[in-house]
Amino acid sequence: MSLIVQKFGGTSVGSIERIEQVADKVAGFRAGGHSIVVVVSAMSGETNRLIELASEIQEHPTPREMDVLVSTGEQVTTALLAMALNKRGVKAKSYNGSQVRILTDDAHTKARIKEIDDARLHADLKEGFVIVVAGFQGVDEHGNITTLGRGGSDTTAVALAAALKASECQIYTDVDGVYTTDPRVVDGARRLDKITFEEMLEMASMGSKVLQIRAVEFAGKYNVPLRVLHSFQEGPGTLITLEDDAEMETPTIAGIAFNRDEAKLTILGVPDMPGVAHHILGPIGEANIEVDVIVQNVADDNTTDFTFTVGRNDLPRAEEVLKKVAEEIKALEVRSDNKIAKVSVVGVGMRSHAGVASQMFAALAEVGINIQMITTSEIKISVIIEEKFLELAVRALHSSFELEEEPNDENADSVI
Amino acid sequence: MSLIVQKFGGTSVGSIERIEQVADKVAGFRAGGHSIVVVVSAMSGETNRLIELASEIQEHPTPREMDVLVSTGEQVTTALLAMALNKRGVKAKSYNGSQVRILTDDAHTKARIKEIDDARLHADLKEGFVIVVAGFQGVDEHGNITTLGRGGSDTTAVALAAALKASECQIYTDVDGVYTTDPRVVDGARRLDKITFEEMLEMASMGSKVLQIRAVEFAGKYNVPLRVLHSFQEGPGTLITLEDDAEMETPTIAGIAFNRDEAKLTILGVPDMPGVAHHILGPIGEANIEVDVIVQNVADDNTTDFTFTVGRNDLPRAEEVLKKVAEEIKALEVRSDNKIAKVSVVGVGMRSHAGVASQMFAALAEVGINIQMITTSEIKISVIIEEKFLELAVRALHSSFELEEEPNDENADSVI
Numbered sequence: 062m063s064l065i066v067q068k069f070g071g072t073s074v075g076s077i078e079r080i081e082q083v084a085d086k087v088a089g090f091r092a093g094g095h096s097i098v099v100v101v102s103a104m105s106g107e108t109n110r111l112i113e114l115a116s117e118i119q120e121h122p123t124p125r126e127m128d129v130l131v132s133t134g135e136q137v138t139t140a141l142l143a144m145a146l147n148k149r150g151v152k153a154k155s156y157n158g159s160q161v162r163i164l165t166d167d168a169h170t171k172a173r174i175k176e177i178d179d180a181r182l183h184a185d186l187k188e189g190f191v192i193v194v195a196g197f198q199g200v201d202e203h204g205n206i207t208t209l210g211r212g213g214s215d216t217t218a219v220a221l222a223a224a225l226k227a228s229e230c231q232i233y234t235d236v237d238g239v240y241t242t243d244p245r246v247v248d249g250a251r252r253l254d255k256i257t258f259e260e261m262l263e264m265a266s267m268g269s270k271v272l273q274i275r276a277v278e279f280a281g282k283y284n285v286p287l288r289v290l291h292s293f294q295e296g297p298g299t300l301i302t303l304e305d306d307a308e309m310e311t312p313t314i315a316g317i318a319f320n321r322d323e324a325k326l327t328i329l330g331v332p333d334m335p336g337v338a339h340h341i342l343g344p345i346g347e348a349n350i351e352v353d354v355i356v357q358n359v360a361d362d363n364t365t366d367f368t369f370t371v372g373r374n375d376l377p378r379a380e381e382v383l384k385k386v387a388e389e390i391k392a393l394e395v396r397s398d399n400k401i402a403k404v405s406v407v408g409v410g411m412r413s414h415a416g417v418a419s420q421m422f423a424a425l426a427e428v429g430i431n432i433q434m435i436t437t438s439e440i441k442i443s444v445i446i447e448e449k450f451l452e453l454a455v456r457a458l459h460s461s462f463e464l465e466e467e468p469n470d471e472n473a474d475s476v477i
Numbered sequence: 478m479s480l481i482v483q484k485f486g487g488t489s490v491g492s493i494e495r496i497e498q499v500a501d502k503v504a505g506f507r508a509g510g511h512s513i514v515v516v517v518s519a520m521s522g523e524t525n526r527l528i529e530l531a532s533e534i535q536e537h538p539t540p541r542e543m544d545v546l547v548s549t550g551e552q553v554t555t556a557l558l559a560m561a562l563n564k565r566g567v568k569a570k571s572y573n574g575s576q577v578r579i580l581t582d583d584a585h586t587k588a589r590i591k592e593i594d595d596a597r598l599h600a601d602l603k604e605g606f607v608i609v610v611a612g613f614q615g616v617d618e619h620g621n622i623t624t625l626g627r628g629g630s631d632t633t634a635v636a637l638a639a640a641l642k643a644s645e646c647q648i649y650t651d652v653d654g655v656y657t658t659d660p661r662v663v664d665g666a667r668r669l670d671k672i673t674f675e676e677m678l679e680m681a682s683m684g685s686k687v688l689q690i691r692a693v694e695f696a697g698k699y700n701v702p703l704r705v706l707h708s709f710q711e712g713p714g715t716l717i718t719l720e721d722d723a724e725m726e727t728p729t730i731a732g733i734a735f736n737r738d739e740a741k742l743t744i745l746g747v748p749d750m751p752g753v754a755h756h757i758l759g760p761i762g763e764a765n766i767e768v769d770v771i772v773q774n775v776a777d778d779n780t781t782d783f784t785f786t787v788g789r790n791d792l793p794r795a796e797e798v799l800k801k802v803a804e805e806i807k808a809l810e811v812r813s814d815n816k817i818a819k820v821s822v823v824g825v826g827m828r829s830h831a832g833v834a835s836q837m838f839a840a841l842a843e844v845g846i847n848i849q850m851i852t853t854s855e856i857k858i859s860v861i862i863e864e865k866f867l868e869l870a871v872r873a874l875h876s877s878f879e880l881e882e883e884p885n886d887e888n889a890d891s892v893i
Binding site: 080081111114115122125129136140143144147148159181204 | 496542597
């Protein structure tokens with residue numbers, strides 16, 4: 062008889078029919094004796110409809126008023142779902158962010174949760190109510206409505222789970238879990254029963270858009286077990302949790318992540334002197350361009366070649382900035398390439414197993430793929446390669462690390 | 478430099494274009510140095526859209542959740558209007574019912590305002606903000622969202638004007654004021670510069686649907702000067718206010734009201750005994766049917782004929798109830814007639830002038846109209862006539878009381 066927080070996104074509540082299906086699911090859990098808090102997004106399309114209205118008035122509408130406007134989308138869903146639950150004889154009550162009281166800072170349209178008042182929720186849970194909370198929104202200390210930014214409903218769910226000490230936070234989506242890699246690229250991609258918060262972060266940052274990165278960080282910080290599940294299919298989904306010691310002993314690779322959204326910039330013949338990296342990347346940062354992989358090679362003529370990657374959309378701006386920098390520091394030349402991709406092997410297991418990197422490079426070499434750049438973190442090794450080799454690389458790595466097969470030592474927790 | 482509360486209904490804010498026009502109007506008043514609180518309804522069609530969503534789930538949705546659902550409509554408008562004002566360089570802030578704090582009882586979907594917290598509004602007004610408040614909604618003492626029922630935005634505006642001691646509450650509509658009678662019936666119908674609260678109540682209850690009756694009652698109780706104006710045309714509108722002594726001296730008739738929505742029921746040959754009216758009307762009241770005009774004639778054979786009118790929609794139900802009653806009290810017969818209409822002469826002036834009734838009856842007799850029933854109040858005389866004579870009666874009365882002509886002694890206040 063545990064407390065579960067369940068989050069349903071915009072597609073899962075995109076029509077009355079789907080809201081009824083969600084109500085069936087929630088009612089089933091309630092009938093199982095669990096206490097339930099449901100977090101919902103706006104019905105799909107609704108947030109865009111509201112933003113469209115605002116944009117007819119102002120190109121950059123007042124952020125405070127944007128929050129007042131778009132927060133209505135989630136409120137509508139909470140009321141409809143509470144009605145659908147009531148219809149099924151399930152006691153249910155809707156709450157908006159201000160009613161719960163999800164206290165945030167006052168950074169309108171991208172606020173951060175500071176505190177959640179759990180008194181009222183606990184009282185209603187005790188009385189047997191299913192509580193339906195509007196995701197993505199809160200209220201600042203002056204009572205102004207705030208929103209957490211797009212996708213913030215995941216964060217609301219995790220924050221509520223942390224505040225209420227829920228035994229699990231279930232994120233219902235349009236996929237049935239987290240996969241070893243994109244099933245559209247590798248036929249044998251396998252749903253993971255379990256993945257650690259850190260691995261999920263690395264996978265998410267690489268384009269596995271199952272979960273908001275902020276929500277995963279939050280869950281990791283407060284150790285809230287997260288489960289990704291399909292809204293309308295049965296199945297255990299994927300549990301995202303802390304690693305346990307037993308698993309650290311095995312060199313388990315969680316998955317192969319990749320990202321096509323990269324472009325490479327190289328500045329050649331830079332006079333090698335202290336602070337050169339700062340000279341080059343400072344202006345890029347000031348232009349609000351995020352840099353991903355960075356590599357610097359020192360040549361023997363006291364010049365250096367400096368290469369880094371940026372998001373593909375940022376390439377034209379980055380190139381412009383870099384050309385000015387090149388003139389200033391008397392570099393030889395700027396080259397760019399947007400036909401690249403990043404492929405990563407992710408897994409906490411590699412911390413204690415040095416062989417992962419060499420196995421990765423060997424697997425790529427075997428299929429004749431040249432590695433342009435390498436970067437590593439504690440639980441991830443990434444390489445930049447030519448974009449056209451991306452699928453080939455992912456398949457080679459997936460097979461080399463035997464990700465098609467269920468690891469022997471893993472006993473998946475069953476879903477609550 | 479006074480404080481004005483302005484209310485714009487659903488049609489006035491029914492599109493972004495209209496919201497922009499409203500913003501122009503409000504900005505104009507603000508530029509004139511006034512402090513402004515604007516109350517808005519949901520964009521026309523929006524409330525129905527939301528109700529439709531709910532009705533797909535439940536025939537009778539949970540009232541608490543209905544309020545959560547439909548209250549979003551007004552919130553959307555507040556945000557959009559605040560943006561439109563900001564765009565014009567006018568400082569503006571939206572407030573929903575809970576933020577203001579418009580405290581109501583907990584009668585969901587038909588709540589009554591108990592108290593308005595004016596602290597926050599005063600602080601923002603002092604800082605020069607135009608405050609845009611969501612009409613029609615409030616919050617109960619437990620923080621649950623409530624709504625005042627359809628048309629409640631007028632009530633919100635008046636209640637705010639009373640709480641803030643505004644010098645005027647302006648209700649913007651699709652007509653340019655209150656008329657002596659329906660201009661579609663009488664060509665010479667004239668816009669009134671001024672009308673008393675009591676007269677307005679009588680006119681409103683007779684189908685002049687310019688203002689919500691509750692709002693007029695509220696305004697009268699707290700002596701809030703109300704002005705009805707056209708949203709998109711210039712003009713002074715009609716001021717609804719207390720009568721002043723000077724005007725009581727003249728037998729001014731404010732207007733001719735009428736109502737087609739009536740049906741007549743007669744129970745014949747009722748044994749005349751004490752309590753007979755209660756015997757007949759008790760069961761009608763229990764069936765939630767409102768009775769309007771009542772007339773009882775005692776015949777000389779110790780029986781009585783009892784006649785009353787009800788709303789036309791209620792006639793079948795009322796007839797059914799009455800037939801049972803007739804059996805019980807051994808009355809002779811029940812007759813019904815739904816081809817009737819009510820015409821009323823309304824004016825505080827008639828209090829001190831006995832001649833009004835006889836002038837009314839004379840005017841109707843002159844055009845050959847038979848009066849079926851008569852009922853009088855302090856400031857109104859109503860007659861029930863055959864429906865087919867309605868227009869003829871209204872024209873005859875309008876002309877007899879010389880309502881086409883501006884009264885000499887009236888100096889209209891100019892609009893603020």
